[in-house]
Amino acid sequence: MPQTVKGVVAREKGAPVELVDIVVPDPGPGEAVVTVEACGVCHTDLHYREGGISDDFPFLLGHEAAGTVEAVGEGVTEVAPGDFVILNWRAVCGQCRACAKGKPWYCFDTHNADQKMTLTDGTELSPALGIGAFAEKTLVAAGQCTKVDPDAEAAAVGLLGCGVMAGFGAAVNTGQVDRGDSVAVIGCGGVGDAAIAGARIAGATTIIAVDVDDRKLEKARELGATHTVNSAQDDAVEKIRELTGGFGADVVIDAVGRPETYEQAFFARDLAGTVVLVGVPTPEMKVPELPLIEVFGRGGALKSSWYGDCLPSRDFPMLVDLYRQGRFDLDAFVTERIGLGDVEAAFEKMHGGDVLRSVVMIEGEQ
Structure with a gap:
């Protein structure tokens, strides 16, 4: 059965974001529903709110996230319910010309969930970077889920989903x-x-x-x-x-x-x-x-450097291992932990340069 959960939505260009009820459908073939535990507030989310990415409002914001797979659809083999995962916006297709050349980190045909999450009135939402993780639960393509060590801190490792991976990969993979x-x-x-x-x-x-x-x-x-x-x-x-x-x-x-x-x-x-x-x-x-x-x-x-030229299935587990070994201080990127209702205030802090990352903690809000 579809579930109604709380999510942060940008309804129109420049307007303050709103915490509203959203509807998350059951996962279809190749899809997964993930219970979000933590999600970083990235400049890209602010660009979505400002109409700098596209005008496909309303947007369900949030994309630097970690959580637990709740359910999977038909044909999904890469993850299973109960897996702790980092969400990524590069679900490689395995078939395009880049993948065929053995360079899947350049995949030209990455994909998202086929179904749409909606507002309660049926209005379809555009999830930020195909993820939409400022929400208690989200629907993604199963390939957007990368299984990692479940003992890792969600607030820290979720940041690998975008900005931290982009920077690390720019140095190590691209440079x-x-x-x-x-x-x-x-x-x-x-x-x-x-x-x-x-x-x-x-x-x-x-x-x-x-x-x-x-x-x-x-x-x-x-x-x-x-x-x-x-x-x-x-x-x-x-x-x-x-x-x-x-x-x-x-x-x-x-x-x-x-x-x-x-x-x-x-x-x-x-x-x-x-x-x-x-x-x-x-x-x-x-x-x-x-x-x-x-x-x-x-x-x-x-x-x-696109997304740090990363391959999530290769890079995320490795970086989480480095974090767990104390060699990569992901905790240092977490400036503050906030709630779902604090996203708009976090955007304001970005302008002042006061934070590396505000991280929305969603556990306990459900």
């Missing part, structure tokens, strides 16, 4: 940071800090954090940065070169996604170095001050 490398990370929010942590785990010996906020730079040091640069006070490119023997960093990660930060990343890398763009630009942004001769003359690679 392929190696032992002894120098790395610079521009932008020290949740994604940038995860890139710093990833670079440290990968064995980078010089890790330079760049931001305009000293509070964020201090947090970056806690997560593994060896040097910090306040780019509101110093020229970031000059400082990165100074800290790398005058050459520039082997890998520079732009976790902001603006033309000016991308130019900084480009000119702050060593010859044959790598630039990784993981910050998401808006459609109108362009990089006008990048001479083509410089692109040619510097060599190396200019890469974009």
Whole structure:
């Protein structure tokens, strides 16, 4: 039988979110219903509310989540009721040209649940990134569920569902940071800090954090940065070169996604170095001050990183193991734990730069 639960919905562009009753159908073929335990408040959710992703209102927000599988539909074999899972927005198809080439982390045909969750009046909801986890329960494609160690803290490991994985993967998967490398990370929010942590785990010996906020730079040091640069006070490119023997960093990660930060990343890398763009630009942004001769003359690679080029079935369990071993401090990304009714206030805190992540804790609200 369909279930009526509480969920956080954005009804129209720019309007405050609402905690309302939503209807979650029984899982159909290839689908799963998950009881959500924790879900991080990500900037992407705010972009949905502001109409920056699409205009398919109303949205059921939330996507950085962990919980327990309650029920599965016909044909589901990858997870079973009772499994503790992290939700992901890359349910690989296994059949597209990327998957056929053995590169499923680039899957071009990822999928979500076929059925729709609705408001009680039957209005269909658009789940954020195909997940919609600011809710007591949600319906997803079974491939969006990645089984991990059930003893892990849901508030921490749920963040692997988006921002932390994006940053960690930008360093390790896309940038392929190696032992002894120098790395610079521009932008020290949740994604940038995860890139710093990833670079440290990968064995980078010089890790330079760049931001305009000293509070964020201090947090970056806690997560593994060896040097910090306040780019509101110093020229970031000059400082990165100074800290790398005058050459520039082997890998520079732009976790902001603006033309000016991308130019900084480009000119702050060593010859044959790598630039990784993981910050998401808006459609109108362009990089006008990048001479083509410089692109040619510097060599190396200019890469974009989609979801940290992750494969959830491979990366999530590994990162949870690192967390459980005390080698990857996911707890450091959890600034506060809040309730379902506190999401709008969490959006306001984002603007002030006061949090890495507010995490909605849903256990006990059902």
